[in-house]
Amino acid sequence: MVPESAAERLAAIRAQLSASTQLLAVSKGHPAAAIRELAGLGQRSFGESRLQEASAKQEELADLSLDWHFIGRLQANKVRPVLQRFAWLHSVDSLALAERVARIAGEEGVCPKLLLQVKLRPDPAKGGFVPEELHQAWPQLRALPSVQLVGLMTMAPLGLAAEQRQSLFGDCAALARELGLDQLSMGMSGDWPEAAAAGSTWVRIGSALFGPKPLSPPAWDAI
Numbered sequence: 001m002v003p004e005s006a007a008e009r010l011a012a013i014r015a016q017l018s019a020s021t022q023l024l025a026v027s028k029g030h031p032a033a034a035i036r037e038l039a040g041l042g043q044r045s046f047g048e049s050r051l052q053e054a055s056a057k058q059e060e061l062a063d064l065s066l067d068w069h070f071i072g073r074l075q076a077n078k079v080r081p082v083l084q085r086f087a088w089l090h091s092v093d094s095l096a097l098a099e100r101v102a103r104i105a106g107e108e109g110v111c112p113k114l115l116l117q118v119k120l121r122p123d124p125a126k127g128g129f130v131p132e133e134l135h136q137a138w139p140q141l142r143a144l145p146s147v148q149l150v151g152l153m154t155m156a157p158l159g160l161a162a163e164q165r166q167s168l169f170g171d172c173a174a175l176a177r178e179l180g181l182d183q184l185s186m187g188m189s190g191d192w193p194e195a196a197a198a199g200s201t202w203v204r205i206g207s208a209l210f211g212p213k214p215l216s217p218p219a220w221d222a223i
Helices: 006-016 032-040 051-060 076-085 095-108 131-142 162-179 192-197
Strands: 022-026 045-048 067-070 088-092 113-117 148-154 183-186 202-205
Touching: 006 022, 006 032, 032 051, 045 051, 051 067, 051 076, 067 076, 076 095, 088 095, 095 113, 095 131, 113 183, 131 162, 148 162, 162 183, 162 192, 192 202
Parallel strands: 022 045, 022 202, 045 067, 067 088, 088 113, 113 148, 148 183, 183 202
Antiparallel strands: none
16 A cells, blocks of 8 residues: 555655665655655755756745755756755766866855766666766866765666666666765665665655655746
């Protein structure tokens, strides 16, 4: 039976997570009131992927102490406003973007935590470093000022079986260990159990936690 309330869904997910795996509540497409409800239940980390949407909710929830993660595709022209509002970036997918983030972070006087997006299986729908590119760029990435390189992020292509997803997540964990990184952002509502079993430190869960998105989303949902 699917839990009907947010409290029940949150408790059910938490009960399945080990102490080493944190829940990132993906609140994109959901109203500030839903975030406030989960915050009242002890959830502090929330993921957003649309800057305008996130900004409006962050202002409405400014009285709360929340941990905001940017999880969407990061456009070069949005780096500065994203850095002004987010301490974690989960989707840095190229050396050029990482260099831009580092430069602007220095100008803004912040030091964000970066997770490098990697692509470990062919997938035309997703970007990211392939392992060879990441190894080649690693000396330059590691030397960047004003940022903290803390981990890797990956997403499984659609259509993979559970064992194939588990293998992919295991490969990402091995790559992170090789690079000396201890954070792994892997797994979403449909595959987070496999990611958690492979060592993910952040599982990004939206619909399985919040339930269906509102039928009439605000205007920013299309941005």
